[in-house]
Amino acid sequence: MSRPAVKPAHPHSRHGHPGSKPQVKELVPTLKRLAGYLARRKGLLFLVVLMVAASSALGLLGPYLVGIAIDDFIITKDEKGLVLLLALLGVVYIFYSLATFLQSYWMVGVAQKTVFEMRTELFTHLQQLPLSFFDKRQHGELMSRVTNDIENISSTLNSSVIQVASSVLTLTGAVIVMLYLSPMLTAITLLIVPLLYIGMKWITSRTRRFFKEQQRHLGELNGFIEEAVSSKHIVKMFSQEEKIALAFNERNAKLKETGFWAQTYSGFIPKLMNMLNNISFALIAGAGGLLALHGYVTVGVIVVFAEYSRQFTRPLNDLANQFNTLLSALAGAERVFDILDTEKEEEQADEFPLHHVRGDIEFRKVSFSYEKGNETIKEVSFKADKGDMVALVGPTGSGKSTIINLLARFYDPDNGAIFIDGYNTSTIPRQELRKHMGFVLQDSFLFEGTIKENIRYGRLDATDEEVVKAAKSANAHSFIMKLPDGYETKLQSEGSGISQGQRQLLAIARALLADPAILILDEATSSIDTITEMHIQEALNRLMEGRTTVVIAHRLNTIRRADQILVLNQGRIVERGNHEELIETEGHYASLATASQL
Structure with missing residues (x-):
C-alpha cells in the first residue's frame, strides 16, 4: 500500500504577480x-x-x-x-x-x-x-x-x-x-x-x-x-x-x-x-x-x-x-x-590625476542651472593665480555657492569650462581634484568620535604630532587641552558638546592638516562672537598663507584684503576689483558695504 505525502504546497507561479x-x-x-x-x-x-x-x-x-x-x-x-x-x-x-x-x-x-x-x-x-x-x-x-x-x-x-x-x-x-x-x-x-x-x-x-x-x-x-x-x-x-x-x-x-x-x-x-x-x-x-x-x-x-x-x-x-x-x-x-540603477558619478576615460597643484584657477564663460531653463550662473569668467584671495559677494541666490560647487566638481557646468593650473577640471578625477582642496564651511560638520579623529579626517595617515601641530596653528589646542580627555574627548553627533566657535576651530585644524593648494571658505566667522572671531581669523590667516583662497564673504572685515572681489547679482558678475577700487566706483559693492550687508 502506498501513500502520498506531507507538505503539499503549490507556490502558485503567479502568487506574487500583480494584476496588471x-x-x-x-x-x-x-x-x-x-x-x-x-x-x-x-x-x-x-x-x-x-x-x-x-x-x-x-x-x-x-x-x-x-x-x-x-x-x-x-x-x-x-x-x-x-x-x-x-x-x-x-x-x-x-x-x-x-x-x-x-x-x-x-x-x-x-x-x-x-x-x-x-x-x-x-x-x-x-x-x-x-x-x-x-x-x-x-x-x-x-x-x-x-x-x-x-x-x-x-x-x-x-x-x-x-x-x-x-x-x-x-x-x-x-x-x-x-x-x-x-x-x-x-x-x-x-x-x-x-x-x-x-x-x-x-x-x-x-x-x-x-x-x-x-x-x-x-x-x-x-x-x-x-x-x-x-x-x-x-x-x-x-x-x-x-x-x-x-x-x-x-x-x-x-x-x-x-x-x-x-x-x-x-x-x-x-x-x-x-x-x-x-x-x-x-x-x-x-x-x-x-x-x-x-x-x-x-x-x-x-x-x-x-x-x-x-x-x-x-x-x-x-x-x-x-x-x-x-x-x-x-x-x-x-x-x-x-x-x-542610478548612474554613479563616473570618471571619464580621458581623466588623469594631478599630482602637484599650484592653485591657479580660471573660469571661462561658465553657465550652470540646477533645473533646466533656470540658470543659476551665467557666463561667469575670472582668474586667480597661486596665493590669490578671491572673495564672492552678493545677495542670497546670486550664485556664490554654485561657483564653489562647480569648482569642486560637485556639479559640472552646462557651458563654459573651469581650469586648475591650465587643466580643464572635467579631465581631472573628482576625488583627485578634491584632494588638493580644503573646505571650511559656515556650518562645519563634525563626526561622532574623538577630537583627534575629527581633525585627522583631513588626512588619515597623519601622526598624532601632526594633529597637535595643526590644532595649535588653528588656535584650537588651548581649548582642547581644557577638555576632560583632551584630544581623546569624544564628541557626540554633529559635534554637540562644544561651542560653534570651537567647532569652527576644529574644522580649520582639519583643513590645515590636509595642507591643500586651494582653500574654500564659506565665511567661517559668521554668527561668532567678536573674541572668538579674532581667534578664528588669526587661524584663517595662517591657513590662507601661500594658498589660493576662494571666500564666500558675509562680513566686510573678511574681504578687505582680498586680491579680487567678485560682486554677483542674478548669476552674473556685475563688478570686480579690490576693496578700495570698488568703494571708489560707488556701485553695487559700495551700496552693500554702506548698508552693512557685508
Whole structure:
C-alpha cells in the first residue's frame, strides 16, 4: 500500500504577480536580480536544496507508512509488523526534523551573507552618487531603503525561499503518489486548484500594490521624522510643535491606511486556504467512502488521501502567512535596485590625476542651472593665480555657492569650462581634484568620535604630532587641552558638546592638516562672537598663507584684503576689483558695504 505525502504546497507561479502587465514586468526582473545574489552562494544553496528535497520526501513518506500500517497490520492485527513499522516511522520523522533544521540553518547563512552584500553594495553606491541625487530626496527616506527595505529582504530569504522550494517538491511528490494510489480520488482532490487560482489572482492583484505603497509611505514617514528631529530647535523657536504634529499625523494616516488594506487583503489568503482545505477533506471523505464500499480503494488509501487533502494546502497556508513579508520584500527590493540603477558619478576615460597643484584657477564663460531653463550662473569668467584671495559677494541666490560647487566638481557646468593650473577640471578625477582642496564651511560638520579623529579626517595617515601641530596653528589646542580627555574627548553627533566657535576651530585644524593648494571658505566667522572671531581669523590667516583662497564673504572685515572681489547679482558678475577700487566706483559693492550687508 502506498501513500502520498506531507507538505503539499503549490507556490502558485503567479502568487506574487500583480494584476496588471506593467507590474508583472517589474516583478520578474526583481526576482531575477535577487536570484543573481543568491547564486553567489551556490555551495550552501546546493546543501539547502538537498535538505529541502530530503525533508519533502521524508514528509511524504510519513502518511504513506501510516496507510500501510492500517491496511497491512492494523486490519490484519499483525502486532509485530505494526511495531516494526512504527519504529521505522519514528526514524523517518527524526531524519525529517534533522533535515528541516539543517535547511533552515544553512539558509540563514545564505540570507545573511546575501543581505550583507546588498547592504554594502547599496551603501557604497550611495557614496558614489552625485550631489544632485541627494538634493531631490529626503535623507530619512534613503535611510529607510538601507535599513527597512534590506531587512524585509532578509526576512523573506530566511523563510520564504525554503517554503517555496519545499512546497513545489512536496506538491509534486504528493500528486505522483496520489495518482498511483487512486487517479479518481486525485482528480477529486485537484478540484480545488481552479478555485485556488481564481482566489489567489483576485487577492494578489490588490495586495502587491498596497504593499508597495506601504513601503513608499514608510520611507516618506522616516524622511519626515529625520527632518523633524534635526530641525527641533527651529520648531521650538517658532512654536510650531502643533503644526509638525499635524503633518506627522497626516503621513502616519496614509501609512496606516495602506498598511490596513495590505494586511486585510493578505489576510484573506490563509482563510481561503482553510476553506479549500475543508472542502477538499469533505470531498475525499464522501467520495472515498463510496469507492471503498464498492471495493475500488482500501481504508488505508482513504486515510492517506484524507491526510493529503488536509496537508494539500498547508504549505500554501505557510506561504500565505509569510505573504506580507514576501510582497513587502519584493517592493523593498525594487526600491533598493532603483538606487543601484542610478548612474554613479563616473570618471571619464580621458581623466588623469594631478599630482602637484599650484592653485591657479580660471573660469571661462561658465553657465550652470540646477533645473533646466533656470540658470543659476551665467557666463561667469575670472582668474586667480597661486596665493590669490578671491572673495564672492552678493545677495542670497546670486550664485556664490554654485561657483564653489562647480569648482569642486560637485556639479559640472552646462557651458563654459573651469581650469586648475591650465587643466580643464572635467579631465581631472573628482576625488583627485578634491584632494588638493580644503573646505571650511559656515556650518562645519563634525563626526561622532574623538577630537583627534575629527581633525585627522583631513588626512588619515597623519601622526598624532601632526594633529597637535595643526590644532595649535588653528588656535584650537588651548581649548582642547581644557577638555576632560583632551584630544581623546569624544564628541557626540554633529559635534554637540562644544561651542560653534570651537567647532569652527576644529574644522580649520582639519583643513590645515590636509595642507591643500586651494582653500574654500564659506565665511567661517559668521554668527561668532567678536573674541572668538579674532581667534578664528588669526587661524584663517595662517591657513590662507601661500594658498589660493576662494571666500564666500558675509562680513566686510573678511574681504578687505582680498586680491579680487567678485560682486554677483542674478548669476552674473556685475563688478570686480579690490576693496578700495570698488568703494571708489560707488556701485553695487559700495551700496552693500554702506548698508552693512557685508
